[in-house]
Every structure is written in structure tokens, then in C-alpha cells.
Amino acid sequence: MADLVDQRLTAAEARLATIAPGFLDRVRQVADRLSLRDVDGTDARAALVAVDDLAVIDLDAPTGSRLPMVPVVKKLVKKLIAWYLFYFGRQLMAFGQAMTHLAGILIDRIERVEGATVKLQVEVDELSARVERLERDGSDPR
Amino acid sequence: MRIDQLVPGFAKHDAISNHVLQLRRAFRAVGYDSDIYADWIDPRFAGEGARPFADGPPAGDLERVILYHASTNSPMAEWLEKVAAAGQPVVADYHNVTPSRYFARWEPPAAKSMDLARKQLEQLAPVTGLALADSGYNEAELIELGYRRTAVCPILLDLEEYHRDPDSKTLTRLRRQRERGGRRWLFVGRISPNKCQHDVVAAFAVYRRLFDPLATLTLVGGATSPRYQRALQQMSEELGLGDGLELRDATPFPQLLAYFRASDVFVCLSEHEGFCVPILEAMELGLPVLAYQAAAVTETVAGAGVLLADKDPLTVACAVDDLLTDEARRAGVVAAGRSRAAEFSLESTRRRFLATVERWLAAEGA
Numbered sequence: 001m002a003d004l005v006d007q008r009l010t011a012a013e014a015r016l017a018t019i020a021p022g023f024l025d026r027v028r029q030v031a032d033r034l035s036l037r038d039v040d041g042t043d044a045r046a047a048l049v050a051v052d053d054l055a056v057i058d059l060d061a062p063t064g065s066r067l068p069m070v071p072v073v074k075k076l077v078k079k080l081i082a083w084y085l086f087y088f089g090r091q092l093m094a095f096g097q098a099m100t101h102l103a104g105i106l107i108d109r110i111e112r113v114e115g116a117t118v119k120l121q122v123e124v125d126e127l128s129a130r131v132e133r134l135e136r137d138g139s140d141p142r
Numbered sequence: 143m144r145i146d147q148l149v150p151g152f153a154k155h156d157a158i159s160n161h162v163l164q165l166r167r168a169f170r171a172v173g174y175d176s177d178i179y180a181d182w183i184d185p186r187f188a189g190e191g192a193r194p195f196a197d198g199p200p201a202g203d204l205e206r207v208i209l210y211h212a213s214t215n216s217p218m219a220e221w222l223e224k225v226a227a228a229g230q231p232v233v234a235d236y237h238n239v240t241p242s243r244y245f246a247r248w249e250p251p252a253a254k255s256m257d258l259a260r261k262q263l264e265q266l267a268p269v270t271g272l273a274l275a276d277s278g279y280n281e282a283e284l285i286e287l288g289y290r291r292t293a294v295c296p297i298l299l300d301l302e303e304y305h306r307d308p309d310s311k312t313l314t315r316l317r318r319q320r321e322r323g324g325r326r327w328l329f330v331g332r333i334s335p336n337k338c339q340h341d342v343v344a345a346f347a348v349y350r351r352l353f354d355p356l357a358t359l360t361l362v363g364g365a366t367s368p369r370y371q372r373a374l375q376q377m378s379e380e381l382g383l384g385d386g387l388e389l390r391d392a393t394p395f396p397q398l399l400a401y402f403r404a405s406d407v408f409v410c411l412s413e414h415e416g417f418c419v420p421i422l423e424a425m426e427l428g429l430p431v432l433a434y435q436a437a438a439v440t441e442t443v444a445g446a447g448v449l450l451a452d453k454d455p456l457t458v459a460c461a462v463d464d465l466l467t468d469e470a471r472r473a474g475v476v477a478a479g480r481s482r483a484a485e486f487s488l489e490s491t492r493r494r495f496l497a498t499v500e501r502w503l504a505a506e507g508a
Contacts, residue, residue, distance in 0.1 A: 012352060012460050020351050027455050030377050031344035034370070036244055036335065036413065046247040049369065108376065115380065
């Protein structure tokens with residue numbers, strides 16, 4: 001039974017390789033990108049999520065304090081510099097969000113390039129096999 | 143004697159909320175006073191009589207049992223820990239918490255919330271009198287967390303409701319599409335990394351290339367992770383699926399019924415489920431189920447569907463083709479699915495739930 005299943009899969013894979021060369025590898029690679037993985041320092045998407053979260057800056061500074069009168073002073077300073085804080089903060093936030101957007105685009109492109117590389121590798125392997133076969137047969141591959 | 147239920151969220155079209163409602167009916171029917179307290183109440187479900195937890199939940203009356211539905215983190219858990227330590231009888235009904243590792247790279251705050259939910263569940267273990275679980279898989283998790291007295295009680299689900307009339311407009315549209323050719327794949331469940339919709343999309347892409355270029359796939363469910371959903375849409379574009387993939391967010395119940403009726407196969411490649419109600423829904427409505435054997439899925443399917451040990455796109459695509467092109471086999475799987483769904487009739491699950499709780503109450507001398 002297991003042999004029959006294996007034969008069926010091998011036949012299906014061969015057929016798919018004929019009608020859409022490299023497609024199966026590309027599908028597997030694209031699906032793998034979304035699969036469960038331990039998040040470490042090298043996971044680009046996890047890093048992007050962290051940047052995305054940090055790109056929103058809280059402009060409403062806290063004014064509480066355990067020391068008497070300090071909250072009043074903090075509130076006064078906050079009021080005095082509010083116009084500057086909002087002017088500067090909004091630009092910083094817009095910059096952060098633009099950077100996140102850019103990083104997202106770059107990650108998408110890198111992942112597409114990785115996908116294309118896999119596809120090209122498959123094609124190179126196929127061509128190498130063909131060249132070897134032709135050389136073995138004694139004919140000139142050119 | 144009272145049995146009051148505490149549920150963090152009480153929402154329309156939510157399996158746990160419907161289970162809670164069915165339980166209240168069951169408790170009241172056999173003579174218990176019973177109310178529902180929720181931390182968050184969906185405004186569309188306000189007419190169902192749940193009370194806000196913030197208004198003052200019941201405590202102090204030791205004749206009252208509190209049944210807590212655990213599935214997410216909630217301030218209810220901390221409150222319960224205190225009142226249970228003071229002698230309040232507490233029963234937990236565990237519907238599973240998704241492991242945070244599935245969300246860490248997509249939605250870090252959600253991952254933290256899941257870790258907290260597990261911690262709260264662990265803290266409730268020493269003060270809980272009885273812990274119920276939807277499946278043996280969930281029960282094993284409870285035992286591992288230190289719960290002493292546990293039992294499996296399936297979720298209460300009125301499968302008769304699935305035989306209501308589907309939305310005629312949606313059904314007509316889907317049938318017209320079907321007349322143009324192409325098999326229809328369906329998966330129902332929130333768009334969430336643990337449910338692995340990306341594996342369904344991958345298998346579907348291979349199936350279309352190999353066997354059926356006009357096939358369609360519908361994924362019904364709101365997005366638990368919007369980032370994962372965006373990645374799924376991008377994946378679909380990269381694989382050139384075009385109109386072949388339909389993502390449906392909030393789908394009213396009659397429309398959902400139309401999707402079940404108009405589909406050919408239910409494909410579930412989820413890696414983590416505490417039970418997976420949509421599998422039973424598909425079985426009840428005569429849709430053959432093909433699933434990846436993981437977590438509680440194996441137990442829910444229980445041989446009444448095609449279970450796969452491997453979910454490589456080629457394996458899944460071939461398995462779906464084998465199932466749909468062998469009419470005798472397909473009919474056998476459908477019949478087995480209907481029998482399996484019948485085991486979860488409301489009458490039998492209600493009886494089982496009440497018997498388990500009453501056995502515990504008798505043992506406690508209540």
C-alpha cells in the first residue's frame with residue numbers, strides 16, 4: 001500500500017515537473033516562509049514586527065511623580081514644549097512608518113528573489129543533467 | 143443550588159459562547175439556577191442575558207458552583223484563584239490555549255497574552271475541584287499542568303441548526319460558479335498561524351496545476367493575525383491563484399451554510415486544535431473531511447475522514463484528488479462523517495456533561 005502511494009506521488013511529481021517545471025519547489029519554498037519557526041535574532045519578519053510596533057511614538061509624556069510639586073512642573077513644561085514635541089514627534093513617526101514600509105517591501109522582494117533562486121537552481125540542475133547526458137552519448141551539446 | 147458560568151468573551155457565532163448558552167439551558171432544565179457572567183459581551187449577543195463580570199460576580203455563597211471557561215487570559219482567573227482559595231467550589235472547562243510560539247513572529251502582544259493565559263491556567267490547578275476538557279488532548283494538557291480531577295466532556299453544539307436553509311443568493315452564486323467547472327475546497331477557522339492556512343493554499347496551488355485548473359478554495363474566518371493574513375494574500379499572488387482563492391471574513395451563518403453545501407471537500411491542515419468544531423460541522427453537512435493528524439484533530443476525526451501524517455503540498459493535492467475521483471470512497475467517508483457527527487448530538491453531549499458534573503457534586507457531598 002505504501003509502495004502504491006509512493007508510486008502515485010512519484011508519478012504526480014514527474015507530471016508536475018513536465019507541465020510546470022520548478023513549480024513544486026517554489027510552492028514548498030513559499031509555504032515554508034509562513035511555517036512555524038523559532039523566532040531568533042535572524043528572523044526578518046519578526047524584526048519587522050518589532051520595528052512596526054516601535055514606529056508608533058507615544059507623544060503624551062507622563063507627568064506623575066512621588067515628589068510634591070514635580071507633577072505641576074512637569075505639566076507646565078509639557079504644555080510649554082507641546083508644540084515642539086508634536087512637530088518633531090510627528091515627523092519622527094512618519095519617518096519610522098516609512099522605514100517600516102520600506103523594510104516590508106525589501107523583505108517581500110528578498111523572499112521573491114529567494115523563490116526565484118530556487119526555481120533557477122532547479123533549471124540549472126536540469127540543464128546540467130542534460131549536458132551530462134549529451135556528453136555521455138558522445139554528441140556535442142552545443 | 144446554583145451553577146454560574148464565567149466566560150471571558152461572550153460573542154455571536156463563537157463555539158464557546160454557544161456551548162455556554164447550551165449549558166445554561168441544560169442546568170436550568172434539570173433544576174439548577176444558572177447565570178452567565180462575561181468580561182466582554184458582544185453587543186449583538188446582548189439579548190442572551192449574560193451579565194457583565196465587572197458588575198460584581200457571585201462569590202461567598204459556598205452552595206454555588208462556579209464553572210469557568212478557560213481559553214484565553216482574563217482578570218477572571220485571578221479573581222477565581224482568590225475565591226476558590228476561600229472555599230468557593232470551582233469547575234474549569236478547558237477549551238485550549240494556542241501555544242504562543244505560533245504567534246511570536248506575527249503578533250508578539252498576542253503571544254504574550256497566550257503565555258499569560260497558560261500561566262493563569264496553571265495557577266488555577268490547585269484550587270479547582272473538577273477540570274473538564276473538550277478532548278483527550280486538552281485533558282492531557284490539564285493533567286500536565288497539575289489538575290488532579292479531570293474528565294473529557296465534548297463541547298455542546300446544536301448540529302440541528304446546520305440544517306436550516308442556507309442563504310439562497312450565496313448558494314445560487316456558488317452553484318453557478320460550480321456549473322462552469324472546478325471542485326471547491328473549503329476550510330473554516332480563524333486566519334491564524336496555528337491553523338496553517340498557508341499549507342492549504344500551497345496544496346491547493348499544486349492541485350490546480352496538476353488536476354483541476356478551475357478549482358476554487360474558500361477560507362472562511364476572521365483574522366486573528368492580520369499580518370499572517372497579509373502574508374497569505376501575498377502567497378496567493380505569488381502562486382498565481384487569482385480568483386481561485388477567496389478569503390471571507392465575517393460570514394453570516396446562512397452564508398456559511400451555503401459554503402458548506404456548495405463545497406466538495408473540507409481540508410484542515412491545522413497544527414494545533416483543542417477540538418476543531420468546523421470538522422464536525424462539515425461531517426454533519428455531508429462534506430468529506432481531509433485533515434492533517436495533529437493535536438486534537440486525530441481524535442475529533444476518529445477515522446471518519448482522511449487523515450494524513452504528512453502535509454507536503456503534493457501529498458495533500460494527490461490525497462484530495464484520490465478522494466474526489468473515487469466516488470465509492472468519497473461516499474464512504476461522507477457516511478462515516480455523518481455517523482461521527484451523530485455521536486455529538488446535543489442530547490448525548492448534554493447528558494454526558496450533566497452526569498459528569500453531578501457525579502462530582504455527589505462526591506463532594508453537595
